[in-house]
Ligand SMILES: Nc1ncnc2c1ncn2[C@@H]1O[C@H](COP(=O)(O)OP(=O)(O)OP(=O)(O)O)[C@@H](O)[C@H]1O
């Protein structure tokens with residue numbers, strides 16, 4: 446079976462090269478991002494001018510108090526939402542300038558997302574849950590079956606193909622959602638509190654897996670977490686948000 450392929454730009458690039466912060470290596474660039482929610486009586490400024498860049502192949506943790514704008518930033522990078530002003534540029538493309546078709550491809554193939562809630566469909570088996578994103582992409586049936594197996598092997602769930610989410614532990618469910626996020630071979634994985642619902646040893650296991658995926662496939666990892674211990678152990682750098690602003694990008698001075 447063909448292993449998870451790396452993209453052309455990742456192939457042959459050593460991790461050292463991949464992480465040097467030259468403009469050519471920046472995969473995600475957030476430029477002066479503002480996000481304002483208009484509520485009935487008030488406006489909520491969820492992001493107030495965030496500028497942030499991430500290099501291809503990096504593993505970045507984002508920390509900060511509840512309500513500081515971490516999920517808002519992740520949703521803008523994943524293009525689940527649009528900024529009030531500012532730009533998100535991924536692989537040199539401004540998301541705001543993409544056609545609907547390009548955006549659909551971007552959401553399906555360039556980024557994978559995992560969340561605190563595993564968001565698996567309860568009536569479907571594990572195999573069907575993981576296959577789902579590929580039904581929307583242009584992937585043939587035999588190729589889909591091979592990729593499901595490969596993604597589930599990667600998260601060590603190949604023996605649970607016919608289980609439904611309710612027949613899995615929390616850690617297994619998160620591993621399944623990780624397999625689902627990876628099955629279209631994204632270059633970027635966005636993980637918003639992926640261990641928020643898990644105990645500490647299961648959290649370690651999930652983050653080991655994320656690190657393995659980051660290192661072996663070169664997938665750029667952006668993870669929100671409240672757990673400093675995990676961020677320090679696994680991430681290349683820790684960015685910190687407060688009141689809608691980036692107070693530290695975690696890069697060494
Ligand atoms: N859809 C929305 N409508 C109005 N306000 C929102 C909306 N989504 C988020 N906010 C507000 O924007 C701010 C930032 O929210 P966000 O979810 O980004 O915080 P967070 O840092 O992810 O917090 P947590 O750690 O609790 O997940 C909060 O004050 C929140 O109440």
Ligand SMILES: [Mg+2]
Nearest residue numbers: 515516517637
């Ligand atoms: Mg959040």
